[in-house]
Amino acid sequence: MKKFLIVFTLFTLQSFLSAFEIDAVAFNIRFDNPKDGENAWPNRKEMVGKWIESESPDVIGLQEALRHQINDIKKVATVYSEYGVGRDDGKSRGEHCTILYLKKRFTLDKKDCGTFWFSDTPEKIASKSWGNEIPRICTWARLIHKKTGKGFYLYNVHYDHQSQSSRIGASNLIIERISNRKQSNEPIILMGDFNAAEKNPAITVFKEEPLKLVDTFRVVKPDEKMVKTFHGFRGGSYMGGKIDHVFILPKTAKVRSAEIVRFNKDERYLSDHYPVRAKLSFATN
Numbered sequence: 001m002k003k004f005l006i007v008f009t010l011f012t013l014q015s016f017l018s019a020f021e022i023d024a025v026a027f028n029i030r031f032d033n034p035k036d037g038e039n040a041w042p043n044r045k046e047m048v049g050k051w052i053e054s055e056s057p058d059v060i061g062l063q064e065a066l067r068h069q070i071n072d073i074k075k076v077a078t079v080y081s082e083y084g085v086g087r088d089d090g091k092s093r094g095e096h097c098t099i100l101y102l103k104k105r106f107t108l109d110k111k112d113c114g115t116f117w118f119s120d121t122p123e124k125i126a127s128k129s130w131g132n133e134i135p136r137i138c139t140w141a142r143l144i145h146k147k148t149g150k151g152f153y154l155y156n157v158h159y160d161h162q163s164q165s166s167r168i169g170a171s172n173l174i175i176e177r178i179s180n181r182k183q184s185n186e187p188i189i190l191m192g193d194f195n196a197a198e199k200n201p202a203i204t205v206f207k208e209e210p211l212k213l214v215d216t217f218r219v220v221k222p223d224e225k226m227v228k229t230f231h232g233f234r235g236g237s238y239m240g241g242k243i244d245h246v247f248i249l250p251k252t253a254k255v256r257s258a259e260i261v262r263f264n265k266d267e268r269y270l271s272d273h274y275p276v277r278a279k280l281s282f283a284t285n
Contacts, residue, residue, distance in 0.1 A: 019281040020145050021256070022152070025055075026191035026246050028063040028273035029073075031095055039233045039272070041069060048270050049076025051263060052100075057277065059143070060100040061156030063193045067092045073100075083108055084156075085115050087135045090125035097139040097156045097192065106143040109151060112182055113141035118160070118170040130170075131163030138174060138192075142183065150284050153181055157192035159202070167195065167202035179210055187252035187282045190245075193273065197241030198227075206247055213247040216278035219255040227260065229274045235264055246278040254281040 029048060032041035052060065053076050060080075062070070067086065074080060081103040088094030097115070101108070116122035118136040119129040126135045140155040155174060160166040178188055190213060196202040198215070206213040217227070228240035248255070256279040263270060 019254070019283050020148050020150065022059065022189070022253075022280045022282060023057040023277070024154075024189050024191065024246055024280060025057040025060045025261075025275050025277045026063075026156070026193070026244050027060055027275040028158070028193040028244060028271060029065055029069060030271040030273065031064040032066055032069055036233070039269070041072075044268070044270065045069070045072040046076065047265055047268065049073045051270060053077040053079070056102065058102050058105060059154055059189070061154065061191045062096065062098045062100065063156070063158040065096045065098050066094075067096065070096060070098055079103065081106075081108065083113060083141045084139045087115075087117070087137045088126055090115070094126075094135070095158070097137055097158050099139060099141050099154055099156050101141075101143055101154075105146060107146060109142035109144055115139045116173070116177070118166060118173060122173060128166075130166040130168075132160035132166035133162070134160075136160050136166065136170065138170070138177075140177070142181075142186070145282075148284050150186070150282070151183055152187040152189065152282055153178070153183075155188065155190045155192075157190070157194065159193065159195045161195045164200075164202070167200070168205075171202045171205050175205065175211055185252075188249055189253075189278075189280070190247040191276075193244050195243050197243055203245070211249065214250045214255070216246045216248055216255045216258040216280070217242070217260070217276065220258040229260055229276060230272060231269070231274065233269055233272050235262065235267060235269050237262065242276075244273055244276045246276055248278070248280060252283055255279075256281055 084098030119127035228238040
């Protein structure tokens, strides 16, 4: 038994020594709402695009992104390809949970990607049935690392802000989908705006069987209390709910660093949410 554990440990260590690294960001960009005044999208779009271009994370899960906002970002951050659809028509209408990925590093597995709606009929476009008054979605994709040929899954979500039953239903559906992914041994990232803090049952269920996901931020900062990610353009650090999350399967990934990104320029913030970021290592074996 002791010999087996030594061999297993060495195998696991070797897997991560030959790993490829992923810099992942979940980012609710706040939809283009003219009522936001000086914080409205026309006054933020250049800053958002330049921040993304400057930081160049490998993958970004956008929430609340309207089609023209995605276009605005990509005009500046030209190094990204995208995958995603509008929640209202399965094409371009309504908010998107678009996945941006560096096209020089990754390719999209076009046979293993999609969007599903949080409802009893998840393949039906714009469906809703769990108490949410507007459609809510998860956009997911299998991305392939060009250098190693290895794949991983990214699930990008935006939960309902009012209905707890919708949030619980969404989590149960996501657990089912992750558990039944085609390449069951490959790593996953689950990210987004969950509109649910860490002790909410819609979040704690991910940390239980069958997935036992890990909150990347808590790996690095288990005791941090100033974690509120929604700030309403006010900025600052606050005690309260961390509702934007990045989760991983710990057996297939290691957390190198994680943070709540409080970037601002002259007290002008990227969004009414702080982006959350995790730098990861994925095993290649």
